[in-house]
């Protein structure tokens with residue numbers, strides 16, 4: 016019996032090495048995980064953050080009305096996209112003529128405001144239009160409060176949700192969502208951690 020066990024262990028070892036090379040991320044926190052539904056839900060506060068529909072991410076920042084971003088907030092959004100997301104395989108493009116209907120909507124709409132946010136939340140991301148694959152969202156809204164809440168770290172956090180990244184408690188394996196720094200800017204609460212980090216970057220690049 017001992018001899019047989021040794022043979023099995025030897026046979027398994029090369030498989031583990033290959034798996035390690037293919038997947039070095041700390042956890043799988045890209046939607047869907049084993050702790051989320053398998054399909055995207057629409058509506059504010061509904062379900063887990065969904066994937067965006069492809070690697071070309073078109074974004075718009077509200078420039079009028081009650082949810083408009085001030086110039087300083089727009090600069091913060093651009094800084095966080097430039098610093099954290101352009102180094103990934105995603106290609107971000109500003110869409111100055113946003114599309115809000117049909118099958119090719121602008122992927123991310125950044126807003127400043129507090130309407131609909133729980134008292135405990137500085138910001139929220141939700142899918143407005145599921146589309147294409149069941150994992151995908153055609154249009155995601157990011158709403159972050161005004162008066163100093165529009166920080167680089169929060170833009171990094173909510174933008175992560177808008178491309179499908181989850182908190183640590185619904186990652187697989189689960190990580191402490193408040194303390195495990197491998198979650199980078201997806202740690203919660205959402206302020207204070209500016210860097211997207213290797214784990215999130217790897218999840219993005221494996222998906223898109």
Ligand SMILES: [Zn+2]
Nearest residue numbers: 172182203205
């Ligand atoms: Zn979050």
